[in-house]
Amino acid sequence: MRFESFSFGSIRIDGVTYEHDLVIDRGEIRKRKKKASKQFRDGYGHTPLSAKEDIPWRCRRLVVGTGADGGLPVMDEVRKEAQVRKVELVNLPTQDAIAVLKGSGKDTNAILHVTC
Secondary structure (H helix, E strand, O other): OOEEEEEOOEEEEOOEEEOOOEEEEOOEEEEOOOHHHHHHHHHHOOOOEOOOOOOOOOOOEEEEEOOOOOOOOEOHHHHHHHHHHOOEEEEEOHHHHHHHHHOOOOOEEEEEOOOO
16 A cells, blocks of 8 residues: 555545545555544544444554544544454554554554544
């Protein structure tokens, strides 16, 4: 997987530009469906990453790109679920998360927030 560029609101991977949040699950890219987390928005001022979403847990490490300025909240239930599953959870601003992903193997999945 080749990460070509990232700027507020878009990311380019393998020649394709995405203008929405992404889930990378064992090399496959799909849109992050955050509807299940919207019920928590008022408590965070932003739709957080919650365990109710389809999180790609089949990995050893899950990298969460928290946005250009690190604004995506990650709920404690996600951290707890990662511990239970023995998955290393790495939360970084998206630019830093991309740098980690560039050096990672197939045992690393990701959720990348492309705004805030």
